[in-house]
Amino acid sequence: MVQASAISLPAPASAIPLREILPWAIFAFAIAFVAMYLVGFEEGAWTVVNSNVVHEFVHDARHLAGLPCH
């Protein structure tokens, strides 16, 4: 029974080595950090760009994404 179910399952996909993932992970998380900051946090609790334009432009997306806005 155990053997039968082992045969009927598809072979597990090969894992991608962590070494190969790491540089892309840094890339993706860096983009995500900047994007989440600009859409989610700029001119709310913190300010880097020091203009209300970014905050106001993405205002509705920030509210709907569930982030504290003002």
Place this chain on the structure above:
Amino acid sequence: MGSLVMRGMLAGVLAAVLAFCFATAFGEPAIEQAIAVEEASAASSHEHDESAGADAAEAAAPVSRGVQRTFGLAVGLGVLGVALGGVFAILFALARGRLGLGSDRVTALVVAVLAFTSAYLVPFLKYPANPPAVGHPETIEARTVAYVGMFVCSVLVMTAAVLLQRRLAAGSGAWNASLVAAAVFVLAMAVVGWGLPTFSEVPDAFPANTLWEFRIASMGTQLFLWLGTGLVFAALTGRPHAPSR
């Protein structure tokens, strides 16, 4: 690996298009109602309230409502979609062949559900999304720090729960290991949520229906973003990399 990340970002953009359609249909009406409430209360308290000055400044904002609810919403969700798509691809690459799920499509779906749960749903349960007019400007810093704290804890505990599930699965089987990991996640996040401060800042006069509609629309928008990314990614990736039977 690079092509996985590009596919993830493409899936994220397509998911953002779906999320934008949903948000326009179901989120924007609630935002407009909330802004109407905000303006009415600002007008009524104009003479004695200092915060009316801040509201007036916001009314004279550099970006009009017409732009905010169309291009602004689209660009905001699009940027989030690209970002989430890239992160999703990394999570998928880590999960593929390591969660014991076999199929790439199932892996993509499971990753999307776990990411939605830990990155949005659980923080939302403690700090639900608020429409305009809800929340005091003077507590924005405390609320943001608390939200980020809840978010970081939720993501870290989810990561730990998945690792725990993998460790237990060898001995107790995948089903029981998943139950234990889920219970650990729920318990740990209940404790974290219990320990973090609560903010009750909904004005007494704010219509409950508008608040409910806005929060449900927020959840729907995030569902479209995460599950949309996962399902589009699965459609793009499932076939070429499908494991041989």
